[in-house]
């Protein structure tokens with residue numbers, strides 16, 4: 001049988017009989033190229049459109065997210081690695097749903113439409129095309145997030161059914177595309193953006209901002225402005241996962257300065273992965289009024305809040321009537337997803353389970369797949385959400401996944417270690433005569449972490465009073481609030497999250513600029529755990545707990561946390577602890593660690 005060229009994406013793979021291409025999602029069979037896993041979904045659940053994220057299209061609108069697996073690119077540090085590459089494609093975690101069932105589900109859930117995200121729709125092109133056609137015929141809207149490496153042929157097939165798209169760009173120079181294995185460089189993406197815009201598809205563009213690509217993204221912004229200056233540009237502050245180098249992560253301050261500069265080229269530039277930033281809001285380019293407000297909602301996501309213009313005027317600034325390129329009516333309130341459901345919080349749930357298994361010495365990917373299948377059974381995500389909220393329930397969760405993965409003995413070793421340290425800290429704290437008031441934040445001073453989260457329970461276990469517990473329990477992982485409220489709370493100590501973190505110096509500087517007069521600022525009692533992954537997600541929270549105990553009660557505790565980290569890495573990962581090699585991944589202990 002002759003080899004066949006795949007014309008779905010610009011990778012242009014040549015497939016021999018029975019063989020697959022780069023994405024592994026198509027194979028040549030009997031002289032035809034066929035999708036290997038049609039109608040198989042890892043995710044089919046409602047989200048608000050900003051979770052996708054899309055910001056200028058039916059704000060707050062509820063859409064049915066669909067995600068499969070696989071990707072035509074292989075980008076270093078991909079945030080979707082767990083679903084794109086690690087989830088076995090034959091796993092029973094996938095549900096088979098026909099296009100009719102997907103469309104029916106969207107209608108029954110009260111969704112305005114369907115959005116394909118998290119992995120690339122090019123990996124499941126015929127599945128997506130069939131869903132898109134049926135959805136449009138039933139009056140639903142259709143959109144996707146994609147690297148947009150469509151060929152002209154495949155783009156022409158999908159465009160009539162697309163209402164909106166988030167084009168995930170890798171940079172603006174060919175090199176950035178070559179690093180992701182995209183042999184034809186950036187040219188097809190630029191061609192496709194022009195085509196989509198001229199076809200009337202609502203286009204938003206996202207790009208990752210790293211320490212070394214400001215010049216490249218500036219050129220990208222200029223290119224977008226030449227097509228249309230009202231196209232939104234989503235700047236993703238780089239979060240180094242997988243094998244990515246943490247030294248490429250820009251600080252909050254650097255990212256905000258950069259986006260402020262870009263707003264001189266494009267008025268609708270947004271900064272993601274930066275809780276508390278004002279640069280996630282839509283500000284009128286004419287009169288400077290803040291028209292739409294949004295909170296950080298996990299990696300790569302946003303969540304609208306506060307008042308916004310009435311539906312009939314959602315596209316205009318209410319003060320000066322300037323056109324904001326906001327398409328469609330806004331919803332009264334944004335849909336709130338279930339625990340770990342939708343967008344990238346879902347991938348974090350998979351990573352947390354992976355983190356627990358790796359720390360129990362699991363090196364067999366089949367055991368990981370088994371644990372993920374259990375997680376994705378009905379109610380499993382909710383159970384995990386509750387299971388990781390306190391040190392005690394986390395330890396139970398360790399034992400539960402130890403049983404599921406048939407490694408109860410190793411689970412017992414890890415759980416026993418956590419319990420032993422916990423008991424030591426409890427005994428120490430019982431002698432404390434004063435409990436400091438502690439505020440836990442992410443990245444910027446005015447974003448508080450929801451009181452249910454583990455970080456706040458660690459504070460109380462380490463002998464502090466969590467002031468976050470007096471705040472509304474809304475927002476995941478937390479939400480913006482006012483300076484007045486923070487001043488009224490008057491914390492003695494502030495901890496900055498180890499996941500979406502900030503430099504303590506920059507944080508203090510901002511507190512002074514905002515005139516946040518609280519004890520923690522006056523006495524310079526502001527800290528962030530010394531290493532990522534020490535306060536949420538991974539069992540390494542035990543190291544963060546020791547660090548917190550030292551800070552809150554130096555009269556009682558004197559842990560050598562770096563020596564503790566070395567012992568923990570040796571005992572549970574069988575490797576050396578090397579701080580510069582640890583990145584933001586919950587699951588992998590450092591960037592060198594890989595599944596065999």
Ligand code: SF4
Pocket residue numbers: 006007008009010011012013020021022023024025026071072122123
């Ligand atoms: S979709 Fe792209 S990566 Fe996948 S087989 Fe076809 S050409 Fe290759």
